[in-house]
Amino acid sequence: xxxxxxxxxxxxxxxxxxxxxxxxxxxxxxxxxxxxxxxxxxxxxxxxxxxxxxxxxxxxxxxxxxxxxxxxxxxxxxxxxxxxxxxxxxxxxxxxxxxxxxxxxxxxxxxxxxxxxxxxxxxxxxxxxxxxxxxxxxxxxxxxxxxxxxxxxxxxxxxxxxxxxxxxxxxxxxxxxxxxxxxxxxxxxxxxxxxxxxxxxxxxxxxxxxxxxxxxxxxxxxxxxxxxxxxxxxxxxxxxxxxxxxxxxxxxxxxxxxxxxxxxxxxxxxxxxxxxxxxxxxxxxxxxxxxxxxxxxxxxxxxxxxxxxxxxxxxxxxxxxxxxxxxxxxxxxxxxxxxxxxxxxxxxxxxxxxxxxxxxxxxxxxxxxxxxxxxxxxxxxxxxxxxxxxxxxxxxxxxxxxxxxxxxxxxxxxxxx
Amino acid sequence: xxxxxxxxxxxxxxxxxxxxxxxxxxxxxxxxxxxxxxxxxxxxxxxxxxxxxxxxxxxxxxxxxxxxxxxxxxxxxxxxxxxxx
Numbered sequence: 228x229x230x231x232x233x234x235x236x237x238x239x240x241x242x243x244x245x246x247x248x249x250x251x252x253x254x255x256x257x258x259x260x261x262x263x264x265x266x267x268x269x270x271x272x273x274x275x276x277x278x279x280x281x282x283x284x285x286x287x288x289x290x291x292x293x294x295x296x297x298x299x300x301x302x303x304x305x306x307x308x309x310x311x312x313x314x315x316x317x318x319x320x321x322x323x324x325x326x327x328x329x330x331x332x333x334x335x336x337x338x339x340x341x342x343x344x345x346x347x348x349x350x351x352x353x354x355x356x357x358x359x360x361x362x363x364x365x366x367x368x369x370x371x372x373x374x375x376x377x378x379x380x381x382x383x384x385x386x387x388x389x390x391x392x393x394x395x396x397x398x399x400x401x402x403x404x405x406x407x408x409x410x411x412x413x414x415x416x417x418x419x420x421x422x423x424x425x426x427x428x429x430x431x432x433x434x435x436x437x438x439x440x441x442x443x444x445x446x447x448x449x450x451x452x453x454x455x456x457x458x459x460x461x462x463x464x465x466x467x468x469x470x471x472x473x474x475x476x477x478x479x480x481x482x483x484x485x486x487x488x489x490x491x492x493x494x495x496x497x498x499x500x501x502x503x504x505x506x507x508x509x510x511x512x513x514x515x516x517x518x519x520x521x522x523x524x525x526x527x528x529x530x531x532x533x534x535x536x537x538x539x540x541x542x543x544x545x546x547x548x549x550x551x552x553x554x555x556x557x558x559x560x561x562x563x564x565x566x567x568x569x570x571x572x573x574x575x576x577x578x579x580x581x582x583x584x585x586x587x588x589x590x591x592x593x594x595x596x597x598x599x600x601x602x603x604x605x606x607x608x609x610x611x612x613x614x615x616x617x618x619x620x621x622x623x624x625x626x627x628x629x630x631x632x633x634x635x636x637x638x639x640x641x642x643x644x
Numbered sequence: 645x646x647x648x649x650x651x652x653x654x655x656x657x658x659x660x661x662x663x664x665x666x667x668x669x670x671x672x673x674x675x676x677x678x679x680x681x682x683x684x685x686x687x688x689x690x691x692x693x694x695x696x697x698x699x700x701x702x703x704x705x706x707x708x709x710x711x712x713x714x715x716x717x718x719x720x721x722x723x724x725x726x727x728x729x
Contacts, residue, residue: 239675239710382684393704401687401703413691417700608682 234260235605265586267593267601275306278621282598293598294626296616301573302464302545303621304495309538310531317530325523329356330512333523341529344536345500346508348471350480353508354500356529358521360460360489361387363499366515367456367487368427369394377421379410381428381439385458388427404432407443414451424453430473431461434607434615436570438466441477448484456485464493465573470539470546494539496532498524549573549620552627556618559631564644575616576602577634579643585612588637595633645727646697648720655716658692659685672712679712689715697723 237253260266271283273290280295304310317337327333338356346354357363368391372378376397380388383404392399398421402410410426418424426448428439439457448455459472467475470493474480485507490498501511512518539546553573560567566578579585582603589601592614603612616630638644656667663685671679676686686706694701699722709715 382687398700398702399704403684403687416695420700604682608684609680 264590265601267589270598276300277303277306278619278623278626280598291596293593293596294622294630295619296597296599296622296630298617298619299461299492300495301493301549301617301619302495302539303619304493304535304538304545307495307535307538310495310534313534314527314531318527321526321530323527324525327522328520329523330519335523335526335529337526337529337533338523341533341536342500344533344540346502348536348540349474349486349502350471351486351502351504353505354502355508355512355518356490356524357499357501357515357518358524359497360458360487360491360499361390362517362521363487363489363501364388364458365391365394366517367485367501367511368392368425369516370511370514371485372397372425373422375422377417377424379413379424379426379453381405381432383429383432383435384427385429385433385460388429388458392427405437405440407440407447410444411447411451414447414453418451418453424451425456426453427456428458429461430457430459431466431572431574433461433574434602434613435568435576436461436572436574437568438462438473438476438571441473441479441483445479445482454484455482456487457483459486459488460492460499461572461574463488464539464546465549466571469543490532494532494535496528496535498528498532545620549618552618552620552622556616556627556631560634563631563635563638565634565638573618575618576613577616578611578613579641580610580612582609582612584641584643585614588641588643589614591637592630592633597630597633646723648716651693651697651719651723652716654696655689655693655712655719658689658696659712662688662692667712672716674711676709676711676715693719697726699723699726 237249273281273283276295276298278295280293281290282293283290321335321337325333329338342354342356346352357366364387372395374396378392378397378399380392380399380401381404382401400413402413426444428444431438444455457473462472464470466472469475474483486502488500490496490500501508557567557570557575560575560577567575568578570576579588585601585603589599592599600615602615607613659665659667659681663681665680683706686709687703690701690703690706697719701722705718708718
């Protein structure tokens with residue numbers, strides 16, 4: 228019988244002679260865990276992802292409708308008719324797979340068209356599309372950084388940024404989340420000891436939904452001769468007057484040296500990108516292993532993404548609906564007394580604090596038909612367990628009211644409010 | 645030159661200041677997460693020790709800080725390397 232209590236307990240390093248030594252214990256633990264109500268990973272959808280989905284029940288062949296509050300499909304493009312049609316057309320014309328890596332035989336004319344559109348969207352000269360946002364961050368950081376450089380990361384930076392730094396031999400320092408005094412204190416002490424300096428942060432943070440303080444970051448990077456990279460994964464299509472993300476939100480267009488992002492959240496497809504000057508993008512394209520050695524995106528995905536960018540450039544209706552939902556939902560939650568931190572985006576963390584309570588409320592919401600994710604340690608601090616809600620443009624007033632009503636009832640029942 | 649005992653005292657004092665946790669000798673081999681020192685506290689403590697010893701550490705090494713004794717060994721090693729130079 229395993230004495231492990233959590234999945235992350237298996238990650239503790241200890242001496243061993245076989246890398247698969249603890250698999251049997253893990254299997255016992257896992258078999259036990261998946262029977263618990265609290266195990267909510269890999270719930271299977273039977274319908275296209277949207278604001279309302281049909282989910283297969285864990286312990287039977289039945290399924291039930293749920294309000295989807297756990298998706299990154301912020302603008303509901305995943306099942307949009309126009310996008311699906313464009314994707315089908317590309318599938319018909321170019322076939323099922325890219326067949327090769329982009330630098331060799333895996334670039335189609337539509338890949339180049341997509342890259343042009345992404346660059347234009349951000350007002351930059353060029354862009355490169357990666358197979359995922361994760362690999363974009365790995366590739367950009369590992370290709371740009373050398374041994375004598377210093378990388379400064381916001382503590383809450385996405386795992387892909389942290390993993391990107393592990394591919395370098397540079398020195399890495401974390402600064403406290405959005406704490407510009409701490410960042411400046413580190414730079415004052417260390418700037419002269421290093422060659423190049425790269426400051427990296429999320430534009431919108433994935434667990435808290437708050438924004439980086441871009442204006443202050445720009446001031447600091449100029450003061451200390453550093454470069455700035457931001458990951459716009461959760462910002463594109465969501466913030467800024469026309470959905471162009473953090474630079475637009477702060478009125479600082481063109482100030483960020485390197486912008487990366489994903490095509491799998493608001494754009495609802497797959498892949499990642501880097502945008503910048505032609506020199507920067509081609510440097511990364513020819514030196515980033517995660518670009519060089521990964522097969523190009525399937526043409527059908529690229530066809531759908533081109534349509535998404537056409538819509539995002541010409542029609543702000545969905546973004547406006549999303550922003551309306553964000554304002555309404557967050558205002559109501561704050562009025563009810565929930566702690567939702569500083570979010571102003573589609574990511575709304577309802578901070579419960581206690582891990583067990585968080586799991587129980589999340590289960591209760593699932594039983595009521597609300598699909599959300601409980602986020603616990605080590606993804607967040609032990610005292611900051613939360614239920615992470617993701618809003619969509621497609622959420623109706625009735626759906627939002629239902630979720631608020633259920634949350635209010637549970638909040639009072641569990642003493643959260 | 646800073647002695648190992650001085651380093652230990654400073655480490656315990658930093659943990660008390662940053663994480664508001666009082667460490668006793670019996671806690672020296674306990675997993676720091678169980679003691680209540682999460683990654684944010686660990687970074688603040690590491691920053692304190694860096695300034696105390698006038699060294700630079702890679703914050704990725706903070707993931708190796710499994711216990712107070714491991715932290716002490718790590719900083720003692722970095723301190724000695726600096727003293728050799």
